[in-house]
Amino acid sequence: MVKKVFTANRSVAEAVKLAKPQVVPVYPITPQTTISEYLAQFVADGDLKAEYIRVESEHSAISAAVGASGAGVRVFSATSSQGLALMHEILFAAAGMRSPIVLVDANRSLSAPLSIWNDQQDTISERDSGWLQIYAENAQEALDSVLIAYRVAEDRDVLLPCMVCIDGYFLTHTVEPLDVPSQEEVDQFLPPYKPYVFLDPENPMSIGTFTDPEYYMEARYAIEAAMERSKGVIAKANKEFAEIFGREYDFVEPYRCDDAEIIIVAMGSVCGTIKDVIDSLRDEGEKVGLLKLRVFRPFPTKELKEILEKASKVAVLDKNISFGMGGVLYNDIKVKTNADVYGFIAGLGGRDITPEYVREIVAKTKNPTHEVEWIGLKKEEV
Amino acid sequence: MEISDQEFLAPGHRGCAGCGATVGVRLALKALGKNTVAVSATGCLEVITTPYPETAWDIPWIHVAFENAAAVASGVERALKSQGKDAQVVAFAGDGGTADIGLQALSGAMERGHNIIYICYDNEAYMNTGVQRSGATPYGASTTTSPPGKESFGEDKPKKNIPMIMAAHGVPYVATASIAYPEDFMKKVQKARETDGPAYIHLHQPCTTGWGYDPSKTIEMGRLAVETGSWILYEIEEGEFRVTYRPLQRKAVDEYLMAQKRFKHLTDEERERIQKNVDALCTELKI
Amino acid sequence: MVNIGACVKEPGSTRNNKTGSWRTFKPILDKEKCIDCENCVLFCPEGCINKDYDIDYDYCKGCGICAEECPVKAIKMERG
Ligand SMILES: Cc1ncc(C[n+]2csc(CCOP(=O)(O)OP(=O)(O)O)c2C)c(N)n1
Numbered sequence: 106m107v108k109k110v111f112t113a114n115r116s117v118a119e120a121v122k123l124a125k126p127q128v129v130p131v132y133p134i135t136p137q138t139t140i141s142e143y144l145a146q147f148v149a150d151g152d153l154k155a156e157y158i159r160v161e162s163e164h165s166a167i168s169a170a171v172g173a174s175g176a177g178v179r180v181f182s183a184t185s186s187q188g189l190a191l192m193h194e195i196l197f198a199a200a201g202m203r204s205p206i207v208l209v210d211a212n213r214s215l216s217a218p219l220s221i222w223n224d225q226q227d228t229i230s231e232r233d234s235g236w237l238q239i240y241a242e243n244a245q246e247a248l249d250s251v252l253i254a255y256r257v258a259e260d261r262d263v264l265l266p267c268m269v270c271i272d273g274y275f276l277t278h279t280v281e282p283l284d285v286p287s288q289e290e291v292d293q294f295l296p297p298y299k300p301y302v303f304l305d306p307e308n309p310m311s312i313g314t315f316t317d318p319e320y321y322m323e324a325r326y327a328i329e330a331a332m333e334r335s336k337g338v339i340a341k342a343n344k345e346f347a348e349i350f351g352r353e354y355d356f357v358e359p360y361r362c363d364d365a366e367i368i369i370v371a372m373g374s375v376c377g378t379i380k381d382v383i384d385s386l387r388d389e390g391e392k393v394g395l396l397k398l399r400v401f402r403p404f405p406t407k408e409l410k411e412i413l414e415k416a417s418k419v420a421v422l423d424k425n426i427s428f429g430m431g432g433v434l435y436n437d438i439k440v441k442t443n444a445d446v447y448g449f450i451a452g453l454g455g456r457d458i459t460p461e462y463v464r465e466i467v468a469k470t471k472n473p474t475h476e477v478e479w480i481g482l483k484k485e486e487v
Numbered sequence: 488m489e490i491s492d493q494e495f496l497a498p499g500h501r502g503c504a505g506c507g508a509t510v511g512v513r514l515a516l517k518a519l520g521k522n523t524v525a526v527s528a529t530g531c532l533e534v535i536t537t538p539y540p541e542t543a544w545d546i547p548w549i550h551v552a553f554e555n556a557a558a559v560a561s562g563v564e565r566a567l568k569s570q571g572k573d574a575q576v577v578a579f580a581g582d583g584g585t586a587d588i589g590l591q592a593l594s595g596a597m598e599r600g601h602n603i604i605y606i607c608y609d610n611e612a613y614m615n616t617g618v619q620r621s622g623a624t625p626y627g628a629s630t631t632t633s634p635p636g637k638e639s640f641g642e643d644k645p646k647k648n649i650p651m652i653m654a655a656h657g658v659p660y661v662a663t664a665s666i667a668y669p670e671d672f673m674k675k676v677q678k679a680r681e682t683d684g685p686a687y688i689h690l691h692q693p694c695t696t697g698w699g700y701d702p703s704k705t706i707e708m709g710r711l712a713v714e715t716g717s718w719i720l721y722e723i724e725e726g727e728f729r730v731t732y733r734p735l736q737r738k739a740v741d742e743y744l745m746a747q748k749r750f751k752h753l754t755d756e757e758r759e760r761i762q763k764n765v766d767a768l769c770t771e772l773k774i
Numbered sequence: 775m776v777n778i779g780a781c782v783k784e785p786g787s788t789r790n791n792k793t794g795s796w797r798t799f800k801p802i803l804d805k806e807k808c809i810d811c812e813n814c815v816l817f818c819p820e821g822c823i824n825k826d827y828d829i830d831y832d833y834c835k836g837c838g839i840c841a842e843e844c845p846v847k848a849i850k851m852e853r854g
Pocket residue numbers: 529530531532553554580581582583584585610612613614615616621
């Protein structure tokens with residue numbers, strides 16, 4: 106282990122180097138670009154022994170990734186926003202073909218209007234693709250999550266692809282001190298990939314077949330079951346991760362929630378700001394807490410219920426919008442828990458979520474007038 | 488030419504009686520042998536050969552989507568390479584999956600120089616979805632989306648020239664072929680395998696269902712296309728163009744057109760126009 | 775249970791599906807007439823004529839290509 110000061114993009118690249126994928130098809134897009142550049146350099150320097158494929162699009166990146174995974178090797182790719190949307194079709198195929206690909210998405214808003222700044226609409230819009238989704242709060246978590254993602258995705262009880270989501274700019278381009286684990290530690294945590302399917306003339310199999318109504322439902326149900334089983338696998342991976350690396354992760358991470366009357370739920374980098382505001386509000390005598398959601402798929406219903414149902418009110422912060430319905434996380438929590446939930450749309454297209462906005466969310470949750478509110482809208486522009 | 492006696496595409500597949508696509512795949516695999524990994528695009532071939540829980544493929548095979556066979560093949564090739572496996576990767580995609588929706592992925596893969604053979608099995612329309620026109624549908628042909636009518640004589644654009652687009656990529660081996668000329672085709676497949684880097688073969692493949700002729704005439708139809716000069720067999724090796732088969736005496740294009748339902752609606756004048764176009768190209772190529 | 779990812783680990787398993795039932799006309803090959811040109815073997819869409827020119831009627835769909843392509847008319851299509 107060595108201490109470094111890295112952006113999350115660099116920390117992801119370091120994690121990939123340590124995970125040793127054999128094929129890396131990537132296509133650059135802001136703010137993911139430096140990941141593809143770091144990896145190209147690692148390969149050029151011989152520090153990463155991988156086949157780096159300079160594909161002509163994200164559609165081909167994920168297609169080549171599924172092909173390589175089908176041929177039996179560990180694969181990595183990374184993208185963002187428009188790139189992830191372009192992958193959409195093949196994301197479903199990757200999950201359906203049970204390819205344990207790990208992909209990092211640098212969260213960015215979707216066009217139009219065109220914007221290169223952060224929100225989480227891109228990955229949230231892929232929530233039904235069958236991919237596991239982990240949201241990182243900082244560069245350290247980004248690095249660690251890539252390693253955990255491989256461990257979980259490749260487990261025979263799971264065999265599903267996993268997306269690690271890191272907020273564009275807030276994480277991708279911001280340097281932070283972090284621990285980079287040693288190769289020995291990583292090798293201890295992440296065994297070499299043993300594929301369930303592969304393409305070998307000595308043992309021919311057909312992958313990606315055509316199913317009629319006799320089999321399709323069962324194949325899709327198998328994804329549902331694997332998603333459910335992944336919960337146990339994630340818990341085990343988190344435990345072993347803590348033993349080896351000394352850092353603890355969970356599906357959800359409560360911050361000052363024990364006696365909280367109002368709990369804010371959020372994902373990703375904004376959790377840092379929210380924690381600071383909670384500390385100030387606590388000093389002012391307000392009983393507020395934060396529940397950071399780290400694993401969005403599989404959805405940790407049990408953990409959320411346990412904590413949220415103790416609070417009198419819950420505020421869900423969504424950096425995405427399902428038009429006419431509020432944020433997606435808000436809706437998921439409303440459906441799956443008995444908490445008194447209010448939704449807040451904030452931070453779209455890189456709009457800063459300031460401490461004042463967080464205070465506003467708390468105030469509005471105390472005396473709610475709407476089920477869903479947009480925070481930080483410029484009234485004069487609406 | 489060493490040709491395997493073994494069959495690598497099993498019977499029992501769901502292709503129409505008289506399907507030319509499976510003839511093409513059988514011949515290609517006989518030329519390539521066992522040490523081969525196949526990739527398919529969505530289309531007739533994929534659907535008829537892998538009705539879960541069965542597969543017709545005796546060699547490893549993968550399919551992901553309609554437009555990405557070349558990209559999937561790129562990933563497979565690199566994954567095999569990274570494991571030190573030397574199997575030949577061959578992609579089979581229809582004319583729709585090649586000339587239209589898959590052209591970008593194909594261009595990318597060819598330009599990157601992967602060691603893959605890409606075979607477009609060209610039945611000149613989207614057969615799997617019920618005979619809609621593709622960029623490779625020939626001038627005058629009737630399809631379900633280029634039907635003749637008061638304002639239309641059928642497909643109004645000439646066939647998109649994909650082999651030449653591939654040649655323009657600097658692909659070291661480009662060839663056209665026909666299932667009706669198995670020796671010529673299989674020789675080309677073997678040349679493609681020996682090529683260092685990518686190879687592209689555009690295989691003309693009559694389709695009984697989409698073209699409207701008796702299933703027993705699949706080979707006859709392929710032969711007529713070549714003997715009338717409507718489809719030309721050539722190869723481009725390291726930029727060197729060579730016609731690989733010249734009909735002794737070119738037949739009238741009418742013989743080919745009149746034998747198929749998809750051209751039945753054409754007037755004398757339209758068929759003459761087609762003959763003229765064929766004549767022009769054949770004269771240029773001394774056929 | 776459906777295989778993981780609906781993969782098929784039994785190569786050539788469409789052999790379980792006897793397409794011979796599709797047939798209305800049956801090719802009858804006269805080995806006496808045959809001149810070993812191999813056309814029928816190469817052109818059969820089912821690959822169901824072996825190198826000894828035995829036709830596997832379990833799979834023959836009766837398309838008639840073999841009969842059409844035999845240069846010496848050694849194959850006749852018969853009803854049934
Ligand atoms: C993205 C996408 N668009 C459309 C389709 C529907 N589709 C499936 S196969 C096909 C046509 C295939 O035509 P071609 O490539 O010529 O192969 P053929 O069926 O003729 O063998 C179409 C339009 C699809 N599967 N995916």
